[in-house]
Amino acid sequence: MHEILYTAGKSGHAMSCGGIVFVLLLLLFASGCATIKDTVVLVQDADGKVGQLTVANNGGSKTLTVPNTMIEVTGSEKSPSDPKQIDQSKIDVLFAESIDAWPAEPVIFLFYFLHNSTDLVTESKSDIVEVISAVNKRKFYEISIVGHTDTTGTDEHNMGLSNARAEAVRDALIAQGIRSDRINLRYHGKWDPIVPTGDNVSEPRNRVVEVVVK
Amino acid sequence: MGRILSLLLLFVVLAATIVSAADESAGSLRKKKGDVLIERQGHILKAEDGTSVYPNDTVSTGANSSVGIIFEDNSRISLGSNSRLELKQFVFEPARRQFSMVNELIKGTASFISGKMTKLSPDSVILETPSATIGVRGTTYHVMVRED
Numbered sequence: 471m472h473e474i475l476y477t478a479g480k481s482g483h484a485m486s487c488g489g490i491v492f493v494l495l496l497l498l499f500a501s502g503c504a505t506i507k508d509t510v511v512l513v514q515d516a517d518g519k520v521g522q523l524t525v526a527n528n529g530g531s532k533t534l535t536v537p538n539t540m541i542e543v544t545g546s547e548k549s550p551s552d553p554k555q556i557d558q559s560k561i562d563v564l565f566a567e568s569i570d571a572w573p574a575e576p577v578i579f580l581f582y583f584l585h586n587s588t589d590l591v592t593e594s595k596s597d598i599v600e601v602i603s604a605v606n607k608r609k610f611y612e613i614s615i616v617g618h619t620d621t622t623g624t625d626e627h628n629m630g631l632s633n634a635r636a637e638a639v640r641d642a643l644i645a646q647g648i649r650s651d652r653i654n655l656r657y658h659g660k661w662d663p664i665v666p667t668g669d670n671v672s673e674p675r676n677r678v679v680e681v682v683v684k
Numbered sequence: 685m686g687r688i689l690s691l692l693l694l695f696v697v698l699a700a701t702i703v704s705a706a707d708e709s710a711g712s713l714r715k716k717k718g719d720v721l722i723e724r725q726g727h728i729l730k731a732e733d734g735t736s737v738y739p740n741d742t743v744s745t746g747a748n749s750s751v752g753i754i755f756e757d758n759s760r761i762s763l764g765s766n767s768r769l770e771l772k773q774f775v776f777e778p779a780r781r782q783f784s785m786v787n788e789l790i791k792g793t794a795s796f797i798s799g800k801m802t803k804l805s806p807d808s809v810i811l812e813t814p815s816a817t818i819g820v821r822g823t824t825y826h827v828m829v830r831e832d
Contacts, residue, residue, distance in 0.1 A: 507815045511826040521798065521823020527816040534825075546815040565826040567764030568795040571750035573714035576758050610733040612712060614756070629779065652734075654756070662778035662804070684754050 508543035509564070510534070511556055516575070525550040576684035577604045580664065581639050583677040586623075586631065588638045598642050604683045605648065613648060613683055615640050617657035620676040621669045625659060632657035632679075639679045709736035710774035711755035718749025718765070737771055744768045745792070759785065759799030759809075767792020772812070776801060783808040790814065791831050798822045 512534040514520050523534045525541045530549035532541050538561065539553040562569070579601055581594045605611045617636030619628040636657050644650050660669075663676040713720070713735045720731040723742040729735070737743060737753060745751055745767045752762040753769075757776045763769055773786040783805035789812070802809045802822035809820040813829045 505830075507830055507832075508813045509826075509828040510816075510818060513824050513826065515797070515822075515824045519822075521802070521825075522821040523823065523825055524819040524821075525816050526819070543813070543816045550816060561826065564828060565764065565793055565795050567750045568762045568767075568793045568826065571715045571717065571752045571762035571764070572795060572797065573752040573754040573760050573762070576754070610714065612734065612754075658778045661781065682758065684758070 504544040504548070506542045506544055509540055510543070510550075511538075511540040511561055511565075513537050513561065573684065574608070576682045579604075579681040579683075581635075581679045581681060582674065583635055583679070585672070585674075585677065588631075588634045590638075598639075598646055601643060601681055601683060602646050602648070608683070611652060611683055613643065613653050613681060615643075615653060615655045616662070616680045616682075617655075618662060618664060618676055618678050618680065619660050620673040621660045621663065621667055621671050623660075625661075629657060629659040632659050635677075635679045639681060643681075709738055709756070710741075710771055711753050711759075712736050713743075714752040714754055715762070716751045719746030720744070720749055720751040721746075739771055739774045742768060742770045742790075755785070755799055755801075757785075757799035757801040759801060760797040761787070762795050764793035767794060769794060778804060781805075785809045786812065788812040788814075789827055789829050791829050793826070793828045795824075795826045796820070797824050 510523060510525050512523050514537040520537050525532050525543065527543065527546045527550065529547050532550040532552060534541055534553050536553065538556055538558060540556045541553055542551040579597055581597060582591045583589065584591060615636045617632030619632045636655050640653055640655055643653065664678055664680065665673055665675045667673050667676065713731050714733055716731055716733050721744050722729045722731050722735065722737065724738065731751065743751065743753065743763065745763050745765050747765055749765050750763060752760060754760050755774065761769065768790040770788045770790060772788055773784050775782050775784040783801055785801050785808060798809065798820060802820060806821050807819070811818040811820060811827065813827065
């Protein structure tokens with residue numbers, strides 16, 4: 471609106487009757503091709519799932535739920551557009567550079583532990599070698615180690631247990647030549663179970679350390 | 685004497701806690717190509733693969749340049765050329781049930797893959813642009829922001 475009045479003034483038109491008609495014509499013209507500032511495109515996840523994006527500003531709010539649709543925004547005071555279709559070929563061109571720069575998908579390993587223990591179950595012992603092989607395939611690597619527990623026992627006990635399990639895996643990896651400065655260790659106790667359960671549920675799949683090579 | 689010592693010890697432990705909290709990186713860089721810079725507290729740093737990024741950092745790319753960021757929750761964001769992304773907030777603490785990821789794409793192109801954050805806390809991930817705020821519910825998406 472401001473831009474349009476400014477344009478009219480600059481071109482020397484007095485606000486006579488003719489001037490008003492001119493402004494109206496300009497308005498009509500401008501509403502057809504307002505400058506697009508943002509283009510927001512929803513696509514499908516690698517595993518086929520589709521999430522949701524809500525684009526909001528002072529002009530309103532619109533939501534994308536269908537893959538290969540987009541919303542355009544022309545300014546913070548103007549409502550985002552309704553969702554429109556966008557071709558895959560156009561997405562591939564517009565976002566070629568950023569798609570090319572996506573970091574590789576992290577590789578996740580799960581090391582399982584005996585109940586209330588920092589000893590690995592037999593089947594998990596050989597997975598250390600698998601982690602090393604994933605590391606060797608990458609140009610650059612970092613490893614994140616996150617300790618978990620099942621939901622039996624107190625919060626405090628499980629925080630300590632998840633920490634001790636994470637450290638056990640860390641030490642095994644360092645023994646195999648992984649650089650300690652490339653390891654980030656965390657522990658989440660019973661608050662971030664791999665398999666969601668209620669409280670006080672003995673669940674072997676949650677006695678686990680998650681190792682992510684990224 | 686013992687009391688002074690234990691006070692001193694408490695101070696050291698507290699100081700160590702504060703330092704480690706400030707040390708917590710949001711993620712680190714991958715696939716750096718061309719000119720990529722990080723602005724941090726008024727300083728400009730050169731970026732390389734593996735360089736850590738922190739809340740309040742701004743990552744920018746020059747012409748024919750691009751870079752990826754992998755976050756602690758396994759979210760991935762990548763920038764095309766002539767782009768600028770400000771990391772405004774990153775909190776990923778499942779143990780305290782604290783989650784928040786707020787970034788602003790100031791200009792350029794960016795592609796996004798959601799990580800664990802939106803699975804554990806669906807309303808905690810937001811991308812801002814100068815003209816809009818985007819609420820993200822676990823998905824892959826792309827955004828282009830053109831300058832005035």
